[in-house]
Amino acid sequence: MGEWRGERQARDARIAAGRAHADGKIVPAAAVVDLLEAILRPGDRVCLEGDNQKQADCLARGLSACDPEKIHDLHMVQSGIVLPEHLDVFETGIAKRLDYSYSGPQGARIAKMLYGGQIELGAVHTYLELFARYFVDLTPNVALIAGVSADRDGNLYTGPNTEDTPTVVEATAFKNGVVVAQVNEIVDTVPRVDIPGDRIDFVVEADKPFYVEPLFTRDPAAMTETQILIAMMAIKGIYAEYGIKRLNHGIGFGTAAIELLLPTYGEKLGLKGQIATHWALNPHPTLIPAIESGWVKQVHCFGSEVGMDRYIRERPDIFFTGADGSLRSNRAFCQTAGLYACDMFIGATLQIDLMGHSSTITQSRVAGFGGAPNMGSDPHGRRHHSHAWMKAGREGQIVGDPALMRGRKLVVQLVETFGDKLVPTFVEKLDALELARKIGLELAPVMIYADDVTHIVTEEGIANLLLCRDADEREQAIRGVAGYTAVGRGRDRAKVEALRARGVIRRPEDLGIEPLDADRALLAAKSIKDLVHWSGGLYEPPARFRNW
Amino acid sequence: MGEWRGERQARDARIAAGRAHADGKIVPAAAVVDLLEAILRPGDRVCLEGDNQKQADCLARGLSACDPEKIHDLHMVQSGIVLPEHLDVFETGIAKRLDYSYSGPQGARIAKMLYGGQIELGAVHTYLELFARYFVDLTPNVALIAGVSADRDGNLYTGPNTEDTPTVVEATAFKNGVVVAQVNEIVDTVPRVDIPGDRIDFVVEADKPFYVEPLFTRDPAAMTETQILIAMMAIKGIYAEYGIKRLNHGIGFGTAAIELLLPTYGEKLGLKGQIATHWALNPHPTLIPAIESGWVKQVHCFGSEVGMDRYIRERPDIFFTGADGSLRSNRAFCQTAGLYACDMFIGATLQIDLMGHSSTITQSRVAGFGGAPNMGSDPHGRRHHSHAWMKAGREGQIVGDPALMRGRKLVVQLVETFGDKLVPTFVEKLDALELARKIGLELAPVMIYADDVTHIVTEEGIANLLLCRDADEREQAIRGVAGYTAVGRGRDRAKVEALRARGVIRRPEDLGIEPLDADRALLAAKSIKDLVHWSGGLYEPPARFRNW
Structure with a gap:
């Protein structure tokens, strides 16, 4: 018959051991190490909340200060590897195995540690995929999360950066796990309840507010005329052509330029x-x-952005907010929205190969792709139509019964033919493949596979891959917008002209766009200060973006 | 500059109007119609919680009793169309437009009403897709949901059938919507908080407990030897062959037979x-x-099942449960788990065509497919490997660079060549296409498209579609397991034998299975009573399944 309450009893024992360092659920910051050593067991699966933005940094410091004799061989299962402490624990032996999604700053160190055998890598997931595994085979034994405030019962207010927290807590708390929340302050009543107290076992009053990174702020002052030209082509040749209403933008300057052209070029x-x-x-x-010009009906958010809180509070018709007025973000639902409810994903990449496979991985960094693999994929489970989706589907259907025709998500790569330091974006072979070979990854770190990409936009034009009838046409369509890169110079001029005649490739002039019109004067805001002005002073940019 | 608080102010006004019929948040069942007429506005998007199982039936009756002069042209956005009241509102003009996912009992009536123009159909979604749209373009203005109990602050206990509720409430409450919960009882303290009270505006004490349907109970007494043979082939030829550990089963008798063969045939x-x-x-x-034989490590659930509550409470190491002991289900997360964290989806269908497209739609019913399109699709965003997934990927990769090889989800159709009343399962053309033409649907109601299906298992054998090199091989592989149906009889015998020689088709004898061994004696339980016995008396089947 077996033993059916082993996990449950072990959880109760962990909590009882932790209570020795707590006053009810409340634990002082000074007792974090004691608490963690009391509730953790060697080999545990642990989610140390490292989101895309918000970091449970007080708990990260605590974990890295634990005694590796007591706490070792942990299996870390978390979205973001962002803080140095997230990797320190692998050097001391506290942690051993890693499953994650995204690492901005720590990508190079991860690659070195993988190569040196200090990290046993599970996989580099897309966010929603990692969340999915929390409920199946990567359920955390312990979750270490972050919020703005909590009451003494553990009711948690995450503030605008709700992000991954509800998902992590749900998987842990309902499967015999222990949940520890660090908060900036303990209060009598939280402004709103993002997580009910009965899912939170311990609340740590952190020594300082949790760390959060402004990852999504792009300074208009840094936008180039090439980016503006590309943005104009995307608006006229894709947004307008397909009538894209529901979408997700990447985080690069190209899509930020599109945002700034909507009230000017788009209006015209x-x-x-x-x-x-x-x-x-x-x-x-x-x-x-x-938003201020009335273009935007509503926005659902993965997380928040530093400096945007007051603006969001004053625009409740646009954003999802609580009765308290602040943003309620949710990465799991927003990724689901990006997958199934958007007609287009448009973003940038570092490398594209001859078939259209893309990656942001270079030979020395294992950064992960966050949400891109999910949102940049065509969801075969989708069963609702839209104008944009059906048009793309018709373009893409080469053979088969039209009665069985379905639509396609538009997945658009927006790149300059040469990237930073004049490194070519178009390559014969992705660096990611070489990295996979060197480190011995089971699966090459491809961001978006070729079969999901529908369009590539560069300063030379738009390649519509949906209209390509075979692999050779596809290669020539890609070469045909690859400019003066080696890949671009390797084009078959006659074939490229034939593709252009069919509209598979479209140049700026084919779209009625004069490259000389791509001027910074078209940007609705030319600086961060302009953005503050547009917001009526509600947007409060972080110091590093202020130069006035 | 526009008006940024119109929605928010409208919400506040609705709530104020509703308060006239409430004591705090509490509304007596007799005042439901008054409440709904106070908070609803013509043209509203409304989610009347009709889940796959749990029904907000008291609120459904209330809505259908509203005055169509006051409340009309609603746009219903809900998972399930299950109760007669869900369609009555379209006859009276209270509702006009419909976006949904699943309709068991009401499929025929929906088809008639669509044909008669009484319903303006948006689309028939897969669950996760509809949830995604709640956050983008189908955000409800009003949500009418169901729970077991609530306190006077609105803190809600859903009981084991949490299902869609957290998702519906999150989309509504944080985007200026109004949330009304019907509960079986008002209590001083809820057993656990499934939804925090600050997201619930009104609590209606229903006249009787909400309706819930035992949709997932299959009586072993009804299982046939053909189903057992098919189940044996699936276990030996697919589960064992690929080493499938993480999976979702459909709700038919075939997969139920597999569940009952694990402790016997699987053990052997x-x-x-x-x-x-x-x-x-x-x-x-x-x-x-x-479970009792120790096969199962853990189960995450979309919803619950009538009669399983006590059993689940006593097996907290297997199921996701709250501190109160009862199941915490969650359809959104479980669908996400099915999409991204499972290596196989295996289920049944009513019709399969020559390419492998399948549908459960017949000419007179628009039932919807619930979760099948989502879980029965290969998620292109997946970036973690597993043995099963990589093996399927290798089998399916005909061309291309092996360094770019990725895995494949196994999507298996488990069918008898002839279904109920000896109707053939294999057809030249899906009835769904004719229905789409007749009703004028934009998109044919295909359950799973051919490009996602990897295997078809019938009593004649297993067709591994991954190994087919072209459309002709695929057609012959399907014909080759289609038995004595017209499609099966239309096979090219030489080609089918060649496919068998290559292992594309495998007969029972190729798998070392003797059809005569497919005996009911192999079932670990032969009746509902046996299941009760296995559970140590904890499983309490509904009356209709009891015959002792």
Whole structure:
């Protein structure tokens, strides 16, 4: 018959041991190490909340200060590897195995540690995939999370950066796990309940507010005319052409330029209300002019963005907010929205190969792709139509019964032919493949596979891969917009001209766009200060973006 | 600059109007119509919680009793169309437009009403897709939900059938919507908080407990030897062959037979611990013997199942449960788990065409497919490997660079060549296409498209579609397991034998299975009573399944 309450009893014992260091559920910051050593067991699966933005940094420091004699061989299962402490624990032996999604700053160190055998890598997931595994085979034994405030019963207010927290807590608390929340302050009553107290076992009053990174702020002052040209082509040749209303933008300068062109170039084209009305997007500061000009109907957010809190509070018709007035973000639902409810994902990449496979991985970094693999994939389970989706589906259907025709998500790569330091974006072979070979990864770190990409936009034009009839046409369509890179110079000129004649490739002039019109004067805001002005002073940019 | 608080102010006004019929948040059942007429506005998007199982039936009756002069042209956005009242509102004009996912009993009536123009159909979604749209373009203005109990602050206990509720409430409450919960009783303190009270505006004490349907109970007494043979082939030829540990089963008798064969046939094959350990599945009673025999490590559930509550409470190491002891289900997360964290989806269908497209739609019913399109699709965003997934990927990769190889989800159709009343399962053309033409649907109601299906299992054998090199091979592989149906008789015998020689088709004897061994004696439980016995008396089947 077996033993059916072993996990449950072990959880109760962990909590009882932790209570020795707590006053009810409340634990002082000084007792974090004691608490963690009391509730953790060697080999545990642990989610140390490292989100895309918000970091449970007080708990991260505590974990890294634990005694490796007592706590070792942990299996870390968390979205973000962001803080140095997230990797320190692998050096001391506290942690051993890693399953994650995204690492901005720590990508190079992860690659070195993988190569040196200090980390046993599970996989580099897309966010929603990692969340899915929390409920199946990567359920955490202990979750270490972060919020703004909690009451003494553990009712938690996450503030605008709700992000991954509800998902992590649900998987842990309902499967015999222990949940520890660090908060900036203990209060009598939380402004709203993001997580009910009966799912939170311990509350640590942190020594300082949790760390959060402004990852989605793009300074308009840094936008180039090439980016503006590409943005104009995307608006006229894709947004308008397909009538894209529901979408997700990447985090690069190209899509930020599009946001800033909507109230100017988009307005001139008469597109207001016709495109870009419903968004799955973080609260990008560069979206403020479009919001203020009445382009945007609503935005659901993965997380928040530093400095946007007051603006969001004053725009409750646009954003998802609580009765307390602040943003309620939710990465799991926003990723689901990006997958199934958006007609287009448009973003940038570092490398694209001859078939259209793309990756942001270079030979020395294992950074992960966050949400891109999920949102940049065509969901075969989708069963609702839209104008944009059906048009793409018709373009993409080469063979088969038209009665069985289904639509396609638009997955658009927006790149300059040469990236930073004049490194070519178009390559014969992705660096990711070499990295996979060197480190011995089971699966090459491809961000978006070729079969999901529908369009590539560069300063040379738009390649519509849906219209390509075979692999050779596809290769020539990609070469045909690859500019003066080796890949671009390797084009078959006759074939490229034939593709252009069919509209598979479209140059700026084919779209009625004069490259000389791509001027910074078109940007609705030319600086961070302009964004503050557009917001009526509600947007409060972090110090590093202020130069006035 | 626009008006940024219109929605928020409208919400506040609705709540104020509703308060006239409430004592605090509490509304007597007799005042439901008054409440709904106070908070609803013509044209509203409304989610009337009709889940796959749990029904907000008191609120459904209330809505259908509203005055169509006051409340009309509603846009209903809900998972399930299950109760007669869900369609009555379209006859009276209270509702006009419909977006939904699943309709068991009402499929025929929906088809008639669509044909008669009484319903303006948006789309028939897969669950997760509809949830995604709640956050983008189908955000409800009003949500009418159901729970077991609530306190006077609105803190809600859903009981084991949490299902869609957290998702519906999150989309509504944080986007200026009004949330009304019907509960079986008002209590001083809820057993656990499934939804915090600050997201619930009104609590209606219903006149009787909410309706819930035992949709996932299959009586072992009704299982046939053909189903047992098919189940044996699936276990030996697919589960064992690929080493499937993480999976979702459909709700038919075929997969229920597999559940009952694990502790007998599976045990004999030495597969315990090697297959079927981690599940995204409702608490199927037929899984009890496998759980009791130690096959199952954990199960995450979409919803619950009538009669399974006590059993689940006593098996906290297997199921996700709250501190109160009862199941915490969650359809959104379990669908996400089925999409991204399972290596296999295996289920049944009514029709399969020559390419492998399938549908459960007949000419007179628009039932919807619930979760099948989502879980029965290959998620292109997946980036973690597993043995099963990589093996399927290798089999399916015909061309391309092996360094770019990725895995494949196994999507298996488990069918008898002839279904109920000897109607052939294999057809030249799906009835769904004719229905789509007749009703004028934009998209044919295909359950799973051919490109996602990897295997078809019938009593004649297994067709592995991954190994087919072209459309002709695929057609012959399907014909080759289609038995004496017209499609089966239309096979090219030489081609089918060639496919068999290559292992694309495998007969029972190719798998070392003797059809005469497919005996009911192999079932771990032969009746509902046996299941009760296996559960130690904890499973309490509904009356209709009791015949002792």
